[in-house]
Structure formats: C-alpha cells, structure tokens
Amino acid sequence: MSDFARRALVASNTPPAQAAAADLRDTYDWVPIEEADLIVALGGDGFMLDTLHAMLETRRSVPVFGMNLGTVGFLMNEWRLADLDHRLARAKPFRVSPLTMTATTIAGETRVLPAINEVSLLRETRQTAKLQVTVNDRVVLPELVCDGILAATPAGSTAYNLSANGPILPLGSALVALTPISAFRPRRWRGAILPEKARIGITVLDSEKRPVSAVADQREVRDVAQVDIAIDHLRDLTLMFDPEHALDDRITMEQFVA
Structure with a gap:
C-alpha cells in the first residue's frame, strides 16, 4: 500500500x-x-x-x-x-x-504572479523592444534591442526557452536561464545562466512608443514599465x-x- x-x-x-x-x-x-x-x-x-x-x-x-x-x-x-x-x-x-514576477505597468499598477516554466517579455507591436537588464541591481545590459527576453527555471528550460535557443538546465541545478528572443543589438549576446539567488530586473525603455507585455507562464500583463523576477523557495x-x-x-x- x-x-x-x-x-x-x-x-x-x-x-x-x-x-x-x-x-x-x-x-x-x-x-x-x-x-x-x-x-x-x-x-x-x-x-x-x-x-x-x-x-x-x-x-x-x-x-x-x-x-x-x-x-x-x-x-x-x-x-x-x-x-x-x-x-x-x-x-x-x-x-x-517557481519564479515570482513583479510587473509594474506604465499606469503604475503592480501585478505579482508566479511562473513554473518561465517569465517572458514580448513586444506588443511591430516596433522592436528596448530593454535594460539588471542582475542584483547592477546594470548588465544598458540596452537590449529585441523581440523580447525570458527567464526560465530548470523545469521550464525545455519549453519556450529551448525554442528560443536557450540552454537546457538540469533539474536541481539551482540555475535560471536568461534568454533573448530575436536579439538585434547586441547581436552576439546569446543569453546568460544565472544562479537561482540572482534578482533579475528588466526596465522597458521608451515604453510608450515600444510597448511590451510580460507573461508568467500563460498569464499576461500588458504595457509594462518594469519587471522584477526572482525564485521563490517558499512556494x-x-x-x-x-x-x-x-x-x-x-x-x-x-x-x-x-
């Protein structure tokens, strides 16, 4: 039994x-x-x-x-x-x-959503997105011009992350994959593998002209200005x-x- x-x-x-x-x-x-x-x-x-x-x-x-x-x-x-x-x-x-996504919209509203597979940011129009990326409050990419970016857990690394040419992370590796989606500038940046304790911040530059949505698994927040992502071991x-x-x-x- x-x-x-x-x-x-x-x-x-x-x-x-x-x-x-x-x-x-x-x-x-x-x-x-x-x-x-x-x-x-x-x-x-x-x-x-x-x-x-x-x-x-x-x-x-x-x-x-x-x-x-x-x-x-x-x-x-x-x-x-x-x-x-x-x-x-x-x-x-x-x-x-799971990841926790804290998304702040252009209007100043804040949404906090969990993600088991990934958090992704995607351009809403034909205009490319311009994003500034920080890790632990340090600017690591002053301007990423792209269709979007995503942060994936090991369990989610074989899903959207893999289709965007991101790395597969072994389960239990205590890592997060940060993967660009159709990066235009810097053209050679292919993403990063970060320790799970890292705090990822993404600021949408020129957010009125180049609107961006944020998606935690299947739940979307449109017109975001700032997105913060971190692993939540309490859940x-x-x-x-x-x-x-x-x-x-x-x-x-x-x-x-x-």
Whole structure:
C-alpha cells in the first residue's frame, strides 16, 4: 500500500482524460482535494501547469503524480490503470521552485504572479523592444534591442526557452536561464545562466512608443514599465515520477535530441 492513502483525482476536460478518470474512480478510492496528501492529475503538460498553479493560488502544496493523456507529456508519467499503489510507493519526488514576477505597468499598477516554466517579455507591436537588464541591481545590459527576453527555471528550460535557443538546465541545478528572443543589438549576446539567488530586473525603455507585455507562464500583463523576477523557495512544488521516467534524466536527454 502506498504512503499516499488519501488521494485526490483531477482530470482535464478532454475525452481521453475523462474516460481514464472514470476508470480510476471505479478502481480506487479518492478524497476531495482539500483532504488529500497527493493529487493524481490526468492530462497533458498544460493541465499539469494548471494544477500546480491552482496550488500556488491556494498556498496548499501536496505532491502531484501526473499521467499523460495529452500530447507531449514531458511533466507526466505514462498512463496505466493498474498497480497505482505500487507506482506511488516507488515514485521519486522532484522539487520545482517557481519564479515570482513583479510587473509594474506604465499606469503604475503592480501585478505579482508566479511562473513554473518561465517569465517572458514580448513586444506588443511591430516596433522592436528596448530593454535594460539588471542582475542584483547592477546594470548588465544598458540596452537590449529585441523581440523580447525570458527567464526560465530548470523545469521550464525545455519549453519556450529551448525554442528560443536557450540552454537546457538540469533539474536541481539551482540555475535560471536568461534568454533573448530575436536579439538585434547586441547581436552576439546569446543569453546568460544565472544562479537561482540572482534578482533579475528588466526596465522597458521608451515604453510608450515600444510597448511590451510580460507573461508568467500563460498569464499576461500588458504595457509594462518594469519587471522584477526572482525564485521563490517558499512556494516550492513537488512532482512525482516513476523511477524509469525520472524528470532529471528526461531533461538531460533532451540535449541529444536532433
């Protein structure tokens, strides 16, 4: 019997996930989310992010064991109905530390949002963005002319960050990737790998003429003037994986995918 006796079940609205959820409800016992010491999530990576964000909003964190009923399923385990107790007893925990984005708009409003994968800044019009970048209050890039920039966690380094030619960060590396998106000047700057304790500040230059939006995972704040980004260990999350489907190994092997 698994140590996680009180389990809650959540599933995306897709037909495959709903069918799998019905089978699991008929096979195992479940409790409401607020009583659970583990959540089983059925869906794809997007649904896993939604599940984790829901925990961040309620500030109640329990481990999540995902099973893939979506497309890629990078953050998920293989879907199987049988032997769930045995799988949970053998599952390996992986801690995920989210970023916190503090975005101040041109109008002076402030939004604070968490991001599990990345925080990205993107130009809103055909005009390129002009950004000033600081690390620990030190100006490291006086002017970056680009389509945008993003800061990614190790768990998110294989997502948008990788598609923008950013580095893959091993899970547990205590690093953050800072990656430009279509940098025009300085043309040779390809980004930086920073310690997770680093505080990143991004100031939008000429923000009225060259408006920029900031996105924490899928949540957007438009017309930002300043964005500050930092890791928040007080809100760490735990993902559970089958030993043969370890996330750190998957992230490592992504570096060899053609």
